[in-house]
Amino acid sequence: MRATNEGRGPLYRLYINRLRRQLPPASVPQHIAMMIDGNRRWARQLGYETAAHGHRAGAAKMREFLGWCDDVGVRVVSLYLLSTDNLRKRDSKELADLIEIIAELADELSRERDWRVQAVGRADLLPADLARVLAEAADRTRDNTGLHVNLAVGYGGRSEIVDAVRSIIAKHQEDGGSLDDLAASLTPEQIGEHLYTGGQPDPDLVIRTSGEQRLSDFLLWQSAHSEFYFVEALGPDLREVDFLRAIRDYTTRDRRYGG
Numbered sequence: 001m002r003a004t005n006e007g008r009g010p011l012y013r014l015y016i017n018r019l020r021r022q023l024p025p026a027s028v029p030q031h032i033a034m035m036i037d038g039n040r041r042w043a044r045q046l047g048y049e050t051a052a053h054g055h056r057a058g059a060a061k062m063r064e065f066l067g068w069c070d071d072v073g074v075r076v077v078s079l080y081l082l083s084t085d086n087l088r089k090r091d092s093k094e095l096a097d098l099i100e101i102i103a104e105l106a107d108e109l110s111r112e113r114d115w116r117v118q119a120v121g122r123a124d125l126l127p128a129d130l131a132r133v134l135a136e137a138a139d140r141t142r143d144n145t146g147l148h149v150n151l152a153v154g155y156g157g158r159s160e161i162v163d164a165v166r167s168i169i170a171k172h173q174e175d176g177g178s179l180d181d182l183a184a185s186l187t188p189e190q191i192g193e194h195l196y197t198g199g200q201p202d203p204d205l206v207i208r209t210s211g212e213q214r215l216s217d218f219l220l221w222q223s224a225h226s227e228f229y230f231v232e233a234l235g236p237d238l239r240e241v242d243f244l245r246a247i248r249d250y251t252t253r254d255r256r257y258g259g
Contacts, residue, residue, distance in 0.1 A: 038210030
């Protein structure tokens with residue numbers, strides 16, 4: 001399942017190494033959110049009969065992508081794998097294939113390096129087998145201290161915000177507080193603490209492949225001050241050079257929070 005750069009020439013590797021040297025370690029984003037897109041188009045362009053070939057190639061690329069992130073010092077990566085809209089709109093065969101591929105990916109990542117895997121999303125919306133694999137991956141890697149990998153599965157940004165507010169209200173009522181008190185004291189920081197990614201830094205950089213330039217309900221709250229980088233390559237065709245150029249571009253930006 002692992003994609004590689006086998007077949008790349010020595011000049012390519014020299015260029016990769018030069019790009020790496022150009023990245024100031026202190027300027028590398030600490031949290032990258034990745035929206036891999038174009039898997040189905042990739043499969044169709046290559047003449048495959050089903051989208052599953054594209055989704056498998058995309059999953060292999062995500063494993064490779066995480067290695068690139070780990071190698072340059074990124075601490076957190078969030079991968080958008082399956083949205084709540086996907087659960088409703090994909091045809092049953094494609095969705096079944098995608099669920100199987102995600103389960104395989106989660107299990108593999110939980111055995112990779114010292115990575116910590118966490119599922120973010122609505123586990124109650126997922127098939128029981130996939131929810132179990134995700135929970136096992138999280139449990140297996142709970143004490144790992146390496147790259148933190150968020151797998152957004154059964155995820156929707158609007159739903160996440162609603163769930164966070166509901167959680168805040170429930171806890172406030174449990175503590176005996178009134179809704180008037182809560183309305184007067186509610187802060188963005190409180191909502192952030194109750195998101196699926198509570199306790200993690202917000203993404204510094206959001207990358208999306210295939211030339212699409214939209215958020216698609218991904219990390220709506222967390223990406224309020226994120227930088228965005230769009231890659232023309234379809235997901236499975238993403239190269240390490242594309243990734244390093246995205247990081248290099250990020251390091252040159254003057255981040256103006258709210259400005």
